[in-house]
Amino acid sequence: MKHFLTLLLSSAALALAAPAFAQDKPAPKQAPAKQAAAKPAASPAKAAPVPTLNVADSEQMLAASQAYYGPYECEFKQMLSVSKHQVEGYVVVTFSAKAYTMKPVRSSTGALRLEEVNNGPMLMVQIPAKSMLMDTVRGRRIVDACVHETQAKEVATESNALGMNMAGQVDTSCTKAKC
DSSP: OHHHHHHHHHHHHHHHHHHHHHHHSOOOTHHHHHHHHHHHHTOHHHHSOOOOOOOOOHHHHHHHHTSOOEEEEOGGGOEEEEEEOSSTTOEEEEETTEEEEEEEEEOTTSOEEEEESTTOSEEEEEOSSOEEEEETTTTEEEEEEEBOHHHHHHHHSSSOTTSBSSTTOBOOOOOSSOO
């Protein structure tokens, strides 16, 4: 019985000591290979598919030529940028680290609409005084009062082409007596 108790205690001691011995052994060589193999699959190029774009017609090309390209200063010190897309006739609107591929469309009101391709929800509207980026699905503005340097010059003139002195104010200096 004494030998049985000694054998039992020895077995228990070895079972408790086994994890400690296993920690001293070097890690298997296969673990780093699995990590290296997983990295290429997480490539950002494969994650975001490039939208298929139709060839721009003459109306779209005209609208693209009327877009204001470059940086915009927006409300709450936010920034927005419009640049030419690699496909002629399309633009890229960048806001808050996101880039949207958009199709320029002239509207009957004179505003320029930049509509996200493939039925995306984003819409940018450019009018002479300002621009705004909207989410059409949620029905709200993402950022407003965005002004390109060309728009800033339009607003700063004494009496611009729209008869406005400031954004949203009608020029009332013209009366029946003098105009």
